[in-house]
Amino acid sequence: MLAVQADGQDIRTIEGMAAADGTLHPMQQAFMENHGLQCGYCTPGMVMAATSLLEENPNPTERDVRIGLEGNLCRCTGYHNIVKSVLAAASA
C-alpha cells in the first residue's frame, strides 16, 4: 500500500514489538525458544503476520496457522518450527 494511505493511522512494525526495557513480545520469545528462524530475513513478516493471526483467532489449529501465514515465504526453516512457534505463543 502507499504510505499516504496510512495517513493518520497507527502503524505497528517489528521494531515496536519488544517492550522498552528489551523484553521480547511473547511471539518473538516463542520464535526464539522454538528455533522459528534461521537467517532471519522473513522473521519480521512472520512475527507480524502471526501476531495479527492470534488477535483474530487466539486458539488456532496447526492448519489455521499454516493458512494464516500464507504468502510469507521462508527459504530456510521448512516452516515447521515457525508453525511450532506460533502454536507455542498461542498457548503461552
Added chain:
Amino acid sequence: MIPAQFDYVRAESAEEAISLVGQHGDESKFIAGGHSLLPLMKLRLAQPSVLIDIGRLTDLSYIREEGDQIAIGALTRHMDVENSTLLTEHAPLLAHAAGHVGDPQVRHRGTIGGSIAHADPASDLPATTLAMGATYVAQGPNGRREIPAADFYKSFLESDLAADEMLVEIRVPKMTGAGWSFQKFNRRAQDWAIVGVAAWRSNGSSGVGLVNMGSVPILASSVSAALSGGASVSDAAEQATAESDPQSDLNASVEYRKHLAKVLTRRALEQASE
C-alpha cells in the same frame, strides 16, 4: 518496481470521488485496497496521473440481506466476505472463494469491488460472481445503474464501467442450501489460479464460472445447458471449454488449460452435486 509519478487525492464520499474523476478525466484511477492496481503501477503497466483514493469510504463496506439477494458494498474487504455469517449461510460459494484470493495480507486490504472493477479474468471473484448471476451497481454523475455480471466484462481488464462511474455494490442471489464448489489450481497458495472453477447446482439449475480461461471471466453456459438436458456430470464437464479462449503462458499451455478446465469442472460439479 517504482511507479511513475502521480498525484493523490482522497475522496470522502462516493459523490466526491465521482466528481473528482470528472475533473481529472481518463488519466485518473480509483484506488481502494490497491492490490490489483499498485502491482501494475510498479511494473508501469498502468501509469495513472491521478489516484483517487476511495479506501476510506467506509459507508460502502457492508454485507446485508435485501429480499432474495445479499448486497455487498464495493469497499468490503475480502476478509470480511470470507468471514461473513450471512454469506456463509446464503452464498457460501462466494465466502469460500473470497478466502482463496491471494494471501491473508491481500485479503485484509483488497476489496470485492476493486477486484471486480479491475476485471481480471485470472481473479477469483469476477468468475465466481458471474457464475452466481450477480448484478453490479455502478454510480455515476447521473445516479446509479445495475449491470448484470454477464454484460459487465468487455475485454482484458476492461469492464462496462464508464470512466466517470464507480462500482458501489455487488448483489448476489441467495443460494441457501444449494450445492457448490470452488476449485482453484495453482502452484503456490497465494498465486492466481492457473485455472479455477466456481460452480453451484440447485433444483435443476446450475452455474459454472471459469477463472483464467480467456480474456474475460467465462460463464460456461454449455455445461449448464448439458446438465439441464440430463447429461451426466462427466459428460457435462466435457463442455467446459466451449465458451473459453485461453492463452498460453509460463504456467500452462492452451491444451493444458483446456484439460484442467474439464477436470476441475467435473470435480466441482461432483462436489456441488453431493
